[in-house]
Amino acid sequence: MAAAGDEQLLLHLKLAFFALEPSARVLALARKAGGGSVTPRVQNFILENCIGNNVGGGQNYTYVETILKKVIAEAELSSEIVNDELYEELGQCMLSKSNNSSLNVANKIYKDISFLSPTYDDDSSNTVSLVARLSCSTNMLEGDTGCCLWPSSLFLSEFILSFPELFSRKSCFELGSGVGLVGVCLNYVGASKVILTDGDASTLINMKANMEMNNLYIEDSRLVIESKNKVECKYLSWEEASDKDLWDCERDVVLGADIIYNPSCVPHLVRVLSMLLRRDDGQHRSVDAATDEETSDVNGATGGRVAYIATVIRNVDTFNCFAKAAADSKLSIVNITSTAAPSSFLPYMLSYDRSSVQLLKIKLSLSDTDDGKSSLLMLPF
Known part of the structure; x- marks a missing residue:
């Protein structure tokens, strides 16, 4: 079972993804959540809690593709095992973009800005206010x-x-x-x-x-x-x-x-x-x-x-x-x-x-x- 501090780091990673933070910043949070590298556990978290719940829909495919490429490259560079589903998701993003040209010219993106309670603890159900x-x-x-x-x-x-x-x-x-x-x-x-x-x-x-x-x-x-x-x-x-x-x-x-x-x-x-x-x-x-x-x-x-x-x-x-x-x-x-x-x-x-x-x-x-x-x-x- 993950420690409370680890859960907080994973929460920050998830919220950064939904806020469409720059990919380098998201990768830094992923690395921190993995204790210095993008571990298989962090990869699974990204797949299940970020990519799998991508609230932005089609217009955010470009962002998702960028994140996936960076996560895969980071995991390969650090000799971590790369989850095969990361490659599959990347392929799906690229295919979706090629099949829908409107995704390539969209000039609007959707950001979810989540405000955290400054006094929250990791056991609180009211983390996001x-x-x-x-x-x-x-x-x-x-x-x-x-x-x-x-x-x-x-x-x-x-x-x-x-x-x-x-x-x-x-x-x-x-x-x-x-x-x-x-x-x-x-x-x-x-x-x-x-x-x-x-x-x-x-x-x-x-x-x-x-x-x-x-x-x-x-x-x-x-x-x-x-x-x-x-x-x-x-x-x-x-x-x-x-x-x-x-x-x-x-x-x-x-x-x-x-x-x-x-x-x-x-x-x-x-x-x-x-x-x-x-x-x-x-x-x-x-x-x-x-x-x-x-x-x-x-x-x-x-x-x-x-x-x-x-x-x-x-x-x-x-x-x-x-x-x-x-x-x-x-x-x-x-x-x-x-x-x-x-x-x-x-x-x-x-x-x-x-x-x-x-x-x-x-x-x-x-x-x-x-x-x-x-x-x-x-x-x-």
Whole structure:
């Protein structure tokens, strides 16, 4: 019988496969589960629990083929016995691809992102707390970035699951929602309303499809209003957005992941953030949130709406442009990456570099003398 630690390693291998982690990362987990090599036991596990339960179907044949080739090559290299069924599965994948040319041109793949409870033990039946199934693009280098899954989205999702009290019974509004992973997590922690937005039409279509796969999206706007814990998907162009466009959008908490990336978009982003964070006297509030005088933030303080933005600072000049525009618009930015570090819900995703992501808390400045610039000293560069 396998030890508890071994079972955990095998679980990580399985979840990495369903999340379509890079093949080298999956192979590293397979090697680790086998104590340094891809043993016959690990090979059987891959056949029975990964390949045999391939939830992605035909569109993931290319990925399965790649994994099989690497597992076979690794086993042969280490002089381990290779299970004959691995060769058979590889042959079947190659045959299926040749018989169905559409599999070779598919630009969408399905990833199952499983969030593990950080405190789980190997005997627990509640090891996986949440699974989000997402249709993602394989054409990241061809402009289809909105349908890709980015580290900041994973980080923001972990943050939501780590601090559910910040979002439970709150109206949450996300900018640049992409594939919609954050929306799935907000629904899971009990947000009273979740509004996901994006300014790209194809991304919005994919996002709605993802919400449907996760049983969250309702097309009828009347039903959206009447149904709790459901997600609404809306088109929102930052360049064209006006107060009127946002008037009927309830929001106590504003969120965004990897939305600070283009200097030309910065003025529009800051303008939209300012509108979303401003408390208008006539603005509707969620029924549950209205029972509280103020919205609490991650440090336990209260005082109006708050935004949480997760971002990878790929270009310091672009971020500085955002910081200056925010300060000029009387927005206060505080880096809370270290003080509000989320728990690790994705230990099996070896390609996910949590250290590259910064988490910012943004609010309207309390006074005209507070220009937000002092908070920039907390940024790590």
